[in-house]
Amino acid sequence: MSPITVAVDANGADLGPAEVAAGAAIAAANGTRVLLFGPAKEIGDVPDGVEVIDAPVSIAKAPDPANAVRSTPDASIVLAAKAVAAGRADALVSGGSTGAALAAGLFNIKRARGIHRPALALPMPVPGAPVLLLDVGANVEVRPEHLVQFAYMGAAFAQSVMGVTNPRVGLLSNGEEAGKGTPDVVAAHQRLSEAVGITFVGNVEGTGVTEGVADVVVMDGFTGNVTLKLMEGVSNKLMRSIRDVASQSPRGRVGGLLLRRPLSALRDNIDPEVQGGAYMLGLRRVGVVAHGRFTRRGFARAIEVAERAVREDVVTRTLTALDAAGALRQSPSDTPTSVQAP
Amino acid sequence: MSPITVAVDANGADLGPAEVAAGAAIAAANGTRVLLFGPAKEIGDVPDGVEVIDAPVSIAKAPDPANAVRSTPDASIVLAAKAVAAGRADALVSGGSTGAALAAGLFNIKRARGIHRPALALPMPVPGAPVLLLDVGANVEVRPEHLVQFAYMGAAFAQSVMGVTNPRVGLLSNGEEAGKGTPDVVAAHQRLSEAVGITFVGNVEGTGVTEGVADVVVMDGFTGNVTLKLMEGVSNKLMRSIRDVASQSPRGRVGGLLLRRPLSALRDNIDPEVQGGAYMLGLRRVGVVAHGRFTRRGFARAIEVAERAVREDVVTRTLTALDAAGALRQSPSDTPTSVQAP
Known part of the structure; x- marks a missing residue:
């Protein structure tokens, strides 16, 4: 296997760039190449397999991430995203602000052809019943066709990265019946019931999220953010x-x-570090947003999962499934994604 | 103190009408008068203070509660709501379907003057940090002015029934900043920041719900239903x-x-029975929806809290606060409430 290269933003982690570098070192020891964007003098020495690109400017705390990404071309997250866009790396990992990572990914790596909106997907470590939730915060408002695409994006990810053979996909709602929910949720239910190449198990209630009734649960980003933080x-x-x-x-x-x-x-079992973070799906390359409070173990895991997603070619698999289902966006003039951090 | 009379629907409880009657008996022993609507032959003998009105017809399992309420004038929940509307009882308690109770309340007891939409409020027994959530399922879609009214309705209830002196009211969102959330949530935040006679503490995230940062948290009924079932x-x-x-x-x-x-x-501490159920706020009289799986203890508690809400005159207090804040509905032609069960 030829090595996969992951571009990692070292800024924004609670424990500092050196902790992210330590995670990168673990990943490098396992055979992944890492391009590490951050302040070289705080990072210090790194082992073979990790290359430091000095990028001291951080926008991890910027109040308006989309604006910060546009106006700060030398920010570490922007440089990392550009390395992925230019083909110098295969995937992006950020330990900083979710909003900045989403904006940098969207503006530089860009949406995959036919995708309405990128989504943030989070594997929740429910004991005995792991479940992938999306969108957990990229889009506070969605239309039915977005929820349909999220279903395919989540299913492809669960299959290739989480190893679920035939993922059951549910739609979060306030009741199991097809008619329950907001008009957009009811419309998405209708479309998903008729969708091909996907195992749609219908509406899932809040209690169902931890009951193992679905491997993937789809929702708008407002509800998704509330959901993960409530859990x-x-x-x-x-x-x-x-x-x-x-x-x-x-x-x-x-x-x-x-x-x-x-x-x-x-507690270890339900520790979010084990999952490596949230996944940006729907871009031309894979992106992973690690949690700012992760230790080196979590960052190593984020890089490892990004590497696996590249090797399993999640992006192509998602688009192939969406194309077969006729669920790719036809018009190129879709409303731009609102970039909102969770 | 003159006795308060509570109209109770005995149909729909998992343990049957006799269990509801046993709860009514406990409440009657504590001085509350109960009009019990249900199948007299299943209820059997009752103590002084409980009067059985034979009402064997149940719509607790009807798939379309609003329709069932309209087409079944002799359903026990409809008869109970009519008794409240006619002034023969001061409050309504249901142990059956939330949707049927909401529809029966709305069509018979009716909205209080100036209220846009009734809401379902649920006190969550978070250890050390009890919190009242509303709306938990009466309205899947809401406008900013509805959220503002929910804030006042919740505050008045927390003050008079839960005994919170100066309730802190929060707005559920996907971030603490004023600009976070759907456009409706952002607009509601703006109005609540300027609202008088209420202590608005700003946006509350999912993690904040269990952290005691607010005594009342306001949200739309879709998110509210998901929230309570996730918890x-x-x-x-x-x-x-x-x-x-x-x-x-x-x-x-x-x-x-x-x-x-x-x-x-x-476990006893976080048992939903202790709270007595969910409260229908915004009607001309108080309504309580006990959970179908409650035992007699839960039903007794539901009747007790309904009695307390009447004695504390929650309805008038809510309307007075809304009036002082200029938040009462002016136009009589508001869209009718969508009656959706949680």
């Missing part, structure tokens, strides 16, 4: 509440100690 | 996963045994 919030709150009630009695404290190892295994 | 789903899934990992080793099993009592206390 994170409820999960953290409940784990803290359990620790609190356990610490209130001697018996509880002993019980908590005995459960420490299994609970910590469960 | 329920994630919470149940995590509790099951903890039991599963604990049962996999002898140490874990002993730990689980020692934690049984605190975990069961936590």
Whole structure:
């Protein structure tokens, strides 16, 4: 196998560029080439397989990411996206702002031909029932044809990267019946029921997201952002509440100690680092947005999944499936994507 | 204090009309008068304070609740709502379908003057940070002025029934900044920032819902339904996963045994029965929709909270606050509410 090259933005991570570089070093040791865009003097020495391109300018904290991308051509995320657009790298990984990564990807790597809107897809590590959610924040408003494309994009990703043979795709709604939801959701349900080359399991309610009834759940980016943050919030709150009630009695404290190892295994299991981040789907190349609070392990994982998506040719597979289903955009004059960070 | 009378629909509960009657009996023992609409022969004997009105016809499972309400004048929920409309009872409690209760309330008790849309409000028992969510399913689509009214309706309810002195009201969105969200959410944010007589704390993200940053969180009914079902789903899934990992080793099993009592206390604490159900706000009288799977304890609690809402005069307080803020509907020709069950 010829090596895959991943362009990585080292700016914006909570633990600093050196932590991203440490993740890049792990990925390089596993055979992936990394072009690392960030402040060379903070990054320091890197092993073979990692090439540092000095790019000290960061727009990871910019309040208007789309504007910052347009007005800052030497920002590290812009330079990384340009390297992918120019073919010097095969995929983009960002550890910074989601909005900046989306804008840089959209303006430089560009939408794949026939795609209405790129989407952010997030694999949720539900124990025993992993589920890919999209869109989790790229588009606050969508039309039915966007939701239909998200379904194909998610299915192709689940198949090639997550290894799900025949992904079941659901549509998030406020009831299982076909008529439930906003008019756009009802229209998307109708189209997906007739769609070819996809296993549509119908509407999925909020309770269904964690019940393993679908491998992919499709939604608009507003609801998707709320969904992932609710899941994170409820999960953290409940784990803290359990620790609190356990610490209130001697018996509880002993019980908590005995459960420490299994609970910590469960926590590792549902740790977002394991998934490597959120995936930008619908661009001409693969993009991954790692979470800013990741450690080197998470960044290494993000690079590894980007590499896998390239090797499995997710982009072509998605477009082939959409073409076969007649779901590619015909008119070139679609409304530009609103670039909104989750 | 003169006794409050609550009209209760006994049809539709999972455990049957007798269980609802048992809940009514508990409420009656505490001094509330109950008019119980349901099949007299299944209900059997009732104590003083409960009057059974034989109403064997149930529309709790009707696929189109609004239509069923219109075409079934002798349905128990319709008769119960009519009793409230006629002044024979002060509040409505239903243990059946939310959609049927909403339609029966809307068509018979009717919207309060100046209210655009009734909303369903649900107090979520987040440990240490209880929060009232609305709308959780009455209106899948809303306009900014509806969200503004929901804010006042929720604040008045939190103050009078939940006992929160100065409720902090937040707006669910995909980011904390004022510009985040759909155009309707952004417009609602703008209006709420300038609203008088309310403590608006700005946008609340999904993670914020469980963090105690607001006492009331306002949203459209589609997102609200997804939100409450996600919270329920994630919470149940995590509790099951903890039991599963604990049962996999002898140490874990002993730990689980020692934690049984605190975990069961936590579970009771977050049990939806404690809250009595969801509240229909914006009608001329108070309505409560208990969950179909409640036991007598939950139904008793629903009647008790309805009684409290009447005593605290939530309806008048809400309208007074809306009037002072200039947020009452002026035109009588607003689009009729879409009646959608959660």
